[in-house]
């Protein structure tokens with residue numbers, strides 16, 4: 001028997017999920033299991049793509065990120081949720097619906113949206129940082145600390161808050177050097193200095209010129225004066241750039257934080273725009289994979305309740 005694969009490409013869905021990372025796929029799974037007609041649009045660039053392994057997700061600890069997402073895609077497909085690899089470039093109200101424009105030229109519509117577009121990490125412009133990110137240039141001790149424990153750590157300061165990162169990573173290695181880079185020594189408070197001393201963190205002033213990489217391994221941090229400090233791991237603080245463009249187009253209220261502007265949401269991820277929810281790193285920079293998946297679940301469950309009550313109210317009125 002010849003099996004023909006049928007690809008459905010109709011235009012109207014009950015829910016469109018923008019972004020198919022942990023948050024978006026988790027939402028899609030709940031929507032599919034709730035018998036909702038849903039579409040995921042995913043541009044295919046999850047935040048943790050530079051890392052070989054995903055840590056700290058119970059039962060999936062150490063799984064490659066791509067494998068995790070492939071499993072999620074297979075699970076949502078089993079419940080009839082469609083996924084299209086494309087990028088949403090615009091979104092607008094269209095009567096009761098939202099019209100969602102894809103880069104590929106298609107326009108799709110839905111009465112509810114989940115924005116799960118994640119965020120972008122803007123790395124410090126120090127030579128060597130971008131090429132090693134997710135390998136031996138790291139941002140998060142919870143994601144990578146265990147794997148590099150007890151090695152000589154450097155911390156590349158971005159601002160005085162980098163002191164906090166240096167103190168945190170001292171929980172994974174007792175050999176930590178904080179490179180002040182663009183931060184002046186006077187910017188450190190007495191509390192900072194006291195805690196750094198108590199943690200045994202060495203503080204090195206001076207601009208960092210580059211990371212030294214030999215045989216595909218980070219080996220040191222070179223200062224502008226040519227001094228090289230041997231280090232095999234460097235922690236950095238990328239500047240989170242939330243992807244709020246689509247939410248702003250819809251008029252969602254944002255809240256400023258020291259880590260960027262994020263949508264105002266309730267405990268289910270409902271934004272201030274009726275019919276629009278957000279989840280994962282789209283609502284906060286500190287959301288790890290397990291939080292993102294949980295946020296997607298909560299948003300989808302709230303939408304399912306909203307759809308059921310709305311249709312019952314309509315039926316009761318008619």
Ligand SMILES: Cc1cc2nc3c(=O)[nH]c(=O)nc-3n(C[C@H](O)[C@H](O)[C@H](O)COP(=O)(O)OP(=O)(O)OC[C@H]3O[C@@H](n4cnc5c(N)ncnc54)[C@H](O)[C@@H]3O)c2cc1C
Pocket residue numbers: 018019020021022023024041042043044045046047048049050051053054055056057086087088089116117118119121133134142143144243279280281282287288289290292
């Ligand atoms: C190097 C690194 C390592 C990490 N390691 C870990 C770890 O070990 N454990 C852990 O718990 N967390 C880790 N994290 C954090 C983790 O990446 C995030 O918690 C997680 O990716 C958040 O999931 P999300 O679904 O919100 O966003 P993402 O996973 O970033 O997914 C968002 C998706 O939306 C898509 N998208 C964006 N805009 C559009 C658009 N306009 N149209 C369509 N699609 C769009 C993107 O392409 C992407 O596929 C790591 C982060 C980094 C940077």
